[in-house]
Amino acid sequence: MIRVQGLTKLYGEQAAVRDLSFEIPTGQLVGLLGPNGAGKTTTVRMLAGLLRPTSGRAEVLGIDVAADPLAVKRAIGVVPESGAVFETLTGWEYLTFVAALHRIPAGEAEPRIERFAAFFDLDDETLRRKPLSAYSKGMRQKVVIASALLHNPKVIFFDEPLNGLDANAALSFKTLITSLAREGRTIVYCSHILDVVERVCERVLIVHQGTLVADGTVAELRERTGEASLERVFNKLTATENLLERAEEFARALGS
């Protein structure tokens, strides 16, 4: 369960997020969409207890994120967009390191890591011997996803989780998150790949310039805007005008 009311984050006079309010019940898989710089990542960071809101309030599993960020962090998992890891560690070292920070005993952590490795087709030799800097982008992303799920979190934030994943891994991942939601995990899914969001998310929140501009199921949003697809809905709510004409004009200018 996530509750957000009047959430605002200011940097000087610049608002990254302004007066955001919504609720996500337990077990719902929600897509959080918005153009670049709309405030999605800032919102996730505030909900994950990493950034302190300037005003407003947010609760995750009934815990005030500003009052007890550590308790929030114990209960959630986050896959950040950057996919950042400590590159000099091997995949195995990194995952045992994350498990230790979550206070998972080594005897319990290792079988879990092995399960994730098997699920994501991570080669054991690579996982144990090679530093993460030597992994492909997709392999590294699998490690990042595994590190977010190791401690069995109740609320999970995915920010562009399909970055670098091949088609098979992406399919496995999409199945995994729908299964996780069915088993009662609350999932916030940020992505620019709108057809995936359209297929897996029960509900969509669209943020534009720091404010919430749409909230509903894909069908509701299509009906409300009169558009045929989520992509068109998104375009109508957030894009500058004449996008297609501008792209064609730019391509012509580039060619000349």
Place this chain on the structure above:
Amino acid sequence: MSAVPPAGPPRAPGAASEREVDLGQAAVLLRAYLRLSLRRGSAGFASMRRRGGGTGLWGALAFYVLFGVVMGTTAWQGMDLFTYALLVHSVTFFAVASAMSLVAGDVILNPGEADVLGFRPVSAATLLLAKGANLGVFALVLATALNVVPMFTGLAVRGARPWFPVVHWLGSAVLALFCAALLVLLYAALMRFVRRDLFERVATWAQIVLSFGIVAGTQVVPRLTERYPGLSLVSVMGWLSPLPPTWFAALDGGLAGPRAEPAMLALGLGGCALTAALFAVSLWRLAPAWGAGTAEVAEARAVAPGRPGARRGPLTTVSPLLGLWMRDPVERTAYRLATTYMLRDREVMLRLYPAVGPLLAPLLIPLFDTGSRRGGVIGLLIMATVMLGFLPGTVMATLELSTQHPAAEVFRRAPLADAAGIFHGVRKAVVLWVLLPMVLIVGVLGLVASHGRAGVLLSLLPGFVLLPTFTLLPALGGPWVPFSLPPMRGTRSQRIFGTMLPSLLVLGGAYAAGEAARRGGFLPLFLAGEVAVVAVVHGLLLMRVRAAARIEPAEA
């Protein structure tokens, strides 16, 4: 669903849980940090990296041990134990604090780490403790290497008790921890009290000022030992008590000296208490604001509107005159990149300016020490010229490192046969903005320090003539590419030490030859001959740089 309570202002910075220290987590973090520090970082630029392996740390440690041997010989110069310990602790403080100030920014304030650790259930106090411990271990290793010889040779000082080595090592260990605590406090306090949009600039300059302060402060003691006949500073201990090395020298004198003097013991224990207090204040008072601030600095950088200073300024523009010197557009681009980073990038500024500071120290001493003898002034000017010799190497080594090292792949993707143009562009930026100003400063300060005796400076000219050629040395070992290597501890020190001895020999020899030519009345002729020879050598080295700069396809 129950209603959410009404929106209100955020709580005061720092949730209570952020002040809790979890020693188990701190140990896990410290182990990971030490692994990261000691393993060679693997950059995407691996195949363009120069030959030669190792982390660089072992080379640096060997140099510190060697330097300790030189320091240890002062035990037979008739000093009392306090003065000997003070001299050794001063050098330790200078060396350790300087080395640490170069890495502290990367360790304590690494906004990129927010995406790795920010979402984990680790309190700010625990994270800051692990970072402080990481710095502390680094400082401890350096201090031990530096003191491993002096702590035993100290037994030769009159009045030293048999347990002096143990007491001295403990003192140097606490001194090293004091350096770590000071830097942790500095960053945590700045994060707490400075506005986010000003933080990066203020933190950068605060650390640069601190580095210069360390350099200046540690020059006091060696100068005083020359001033006071009988080589005893016990009588001026009170005056020296604001300096941290004095506290730990007092601990040595009080616990392992001829008499356990209460004043010395009090000063020594006071130093230990202050070290603990600095850590305590950082962890329990400032850590929450530091934790919140670290996440916000990265975020604010992305959200905040650009400031006027971020536009291309006149310093980064290649004027028509400079264009004559840099005809290759690749050179001009690399020049602009290097100049921009030297002026604007916090990470580069924090490595660059504290690295240049110690080189200025030998020049500043005679200015403030009116009693310096002429021979002493000349010696210091020669030392300054020698230091100018390894200044380009120092700066170029600094500009080779970056936490954004994967971005250097842009040079591989560019249609370039070799990295020579890139190297020359950066080299010319270093010559113009670092070497040339430093040569002018040496000249002006030298004139002032030698009380207008221009003849003294003329003998330095043969050394100055060699400096442009010295700037080519960093690229002789392989393709030199800016910002292409991950920051690794000891790498910079190893490179500097590697160029130190050749600089000393070549530039010292140039001074000796210049002095002989001046006295013989044929200095102009000597200079003309030197310029001709250097021009040939310079040309040959330019060819060697081009050959060494070939970009080969990546193997992995």
